[in-house]
Amino acid sequence: MHRFRFVLWRPIQLLPVLFGISVLVFVMVRSIPGDPARILLGVRSTPQAIARIRAQYGLDEPLWLQYFYFLRNLMNGEMGKSIIYRVDTLKLIDSRIQPTIFLVLGSVLLAVLIALPLATGAARYRGRLADHAIRLISTIGLGLPAFWLAIMVILLFSISLGWFPVSGYGSDWAERLHHLFLPCLTVALALSAVLTRNLRASLLMELQNDYVTAARARGLSENRIFWRHVMPNSLIPTINLLAVNIGWLIGGTVVIESVFAIPGLGQLLVKAIISRDYMVVQGVVLVFALATVAVNLIADLLTVALDPRVKL
Amino acid sequence: MTAIQGFAAFRRRVLPRESTLTAGIVILSAWLLVALFCPWLAPYDPIAQDPSATLLPPNPAHPFGSDNFGRDILSRVMWGARIDLQICLIGVAFPFLLGTVIGAVSGYVGGVVDTLLMRLIDIVLAFPFLVLMLAIIAILGPGLGSFYIAMAMVGWVSYARLVRSQVLTLKHRDFVLAARSLGYSHGRILFFHLLPNALTSSLVFAMSDCVLVLLSGASVSYLGLGVQPPVAEWGVMVAEGQSFITTAWWITTFPGLAIVVLAMGFSFLADGLGDKWGARP
């Protein structure tokens, strides 16, 4: 009963954050020095276009009114036109979002597949050689620059072994999978370092708990205790960790998409920044922020589903 | 003593806790020395081009090889230590100071101030870290100065949260009440009595944050939005070498390894200090 109320209540609690995000994005673009109309339209804009955008965004009105124009345009799905691509920003984002989504999902999946056995091994053989080795590897993994790791992975798997394409995205599903594997692996290697360290720590903490002693006293095997009792308890903080890291993960994909020339949102953002395509910068930043909020919301709801103790 | 016992003894003596701290200190001191003395240590000028020695693989004259302009990679990696260590120190110092002051005041004052600052933190955290930084750099224009400003504007939230929670738990301890009963001003209590006790975990976090800042700085530079060529910075060097990856692997490999080793130094130091002080942020 009250747990379902949480499911309804949580999104409402997010409204101030959403409001803050929109204000921050608005302020960001407006704080660029110069005539906002020229900034949004680029240097080679016609007087008619400037007049149109002045009216649409209320650029002659006071700032707080401008914010409402901005919000109204946003609600209507109006994010302005890209000065480079000459299309609506929303359409542009729509055409670029798919590779990024798959990249993020694939990376999380691979990272969990890597981190789960490593953390399990390290926790169950605590203090032994395997534990030390896994801890050392994950510490090194924390400091691996994604862009460099990507190039090294390309060098090994694409150039030397020829197993995967060097860059690009592909047109059908099999090709896309083939193209996305190395980028996903790169992000996953970095992410799994964080995951392994944290999951190991939380597994070790749970293993100290009294309910483990009680389970042993009931004659359950170490395997059963570990997988049925310790693991579910340890996964709850790990899911939250994943959610906290989603922002970091999106940052990683921005870089990785640039290295592998994947036509996703990250590459779009970097190109837009370099070419001062501010409408696109604003749109992509907004989408990334909304995605982060959404993922955290999902993680909150997942925690409620998994942990019966969570209070409102 | 059998071989296994010998190995076990070796492991006990060499690998556990304290050794992590030692490894961190050794790695970081080594980089610091390289950064300080690179004008004397580096065999070549890092930006001097030599058309007669382009794209040479590692050899006795150029241990790490040379790039397409004939610049010596080893010298560039050594000079890069200056820039990248500077990125770590300045990139951590500003968020640390800003976040500590904001978090301490927020936790100590409480009330509306605290609520508003917490909301602000929520909003900043809603943005992906690197994306928000890139957006700020987009406004300010590419460059190292923009990177530092962006870092400070985004990075302070972690410190503010850490310090705030520490101040909140310490606020009601006896020694604070004692200081208040002595009639000390709030500022004095906060900055001379509370803060020194609240700083341990944020100092440990700062060490591990150096890794994040280093990677962010190098990534931003790699993307062409931070340090600009021809300055020898490791991220820039990786980007420059990328087009030659099929023929000259050494141009990208060595600066990347430099980042990994420096990051390892900070990670070890953070882990070691965390274990020693019992503070795990």
Add this chain to the structure above:
Amino acid sequence: MTLLQVSNLTIEDRLGTALVDGVTLSVDRGEILGLVGESGSGKTLACRAMMRLLPGDGLAIRGGEIRLNGADVLAYDDKRMMAVRGREIGMIFQNPASHLNPVMTIGKQIAEGRRWHFGASRREARQQAIELLRQVGIPDPARRVDNYPHEFSGGMRQRAMIAVALACEPKLLIADEPTTALDVTVQMQVLHLLRDLRDRLGLAVILITHDLGVVAQTCDRIAVMYAGRLCETGGKRQVLGAPRHPYTRGLIECQPSSDGGVGRMVTIQGQPPLAQRFPAGCRFHPRCGRATTECTSIQPEMRVDPGTDNHAAACHHAVSVTNRGMVHGQ
């Protein structure tokens, strides 16, 4: 008939300090044995050893014998030991909140024992879980079976933990301070439940406690431990009515009398010794009013009072039934 026989059990830590030293105990079927002592006296450790589940590392059984139905448990391999734990000897703990898995329903935790030890199907196990909850006195068990531990009150959690242990149908239940964390009225109910289970199921119980009141209500026999050693064993009436060891006498005098008597509370002077600083000879001698030089050097053996069948005490000056009057007059 003896179910569990522990002889000369010695447990040492890494430094070789004997935290449990030469303890000999036995429990019969359907008997409730009260194991009494202050915290740190080694009573919990001795019971953990019976299940070969010593906490932490560095602790090890260094001597003695543990026989369950005549078979030497210390010689068992891990696999056979797993079949003893839960199935032969069950255990419940002082703090049920932390000894139950917080993210698993009570019903699943009870059912787990049925499925693990008896290969019951999911549905059978669930039915049996409901039945067990009813047996330990949880109202509306069919609904409660799907609750999580945090949805139970403290007393109900202890009942649930008993049900979790009973699911494996043990012959012996070790109850480690099962009522310490509970309200007095709930304490009574849980103790009553333990006695009831003994009567109905023929369960043997070792009740670890520092509360002689609990012992007086519940137990058949009593064993008193001090600083890792046994000081007195015997029937409840014998030990409580005519204690032979000065420590036992001290413990009894410390209990606030139930009729709210006047007079000041008597305490045993001094503190129990730390494990690293166990005194030589009788470990109680620094706190004993009757200690002599003999007590400071020679460790007293457990000796059965000739006038009784099995009332034993480890004291050079043990009070005998025959010369009780004399000591009282001192």
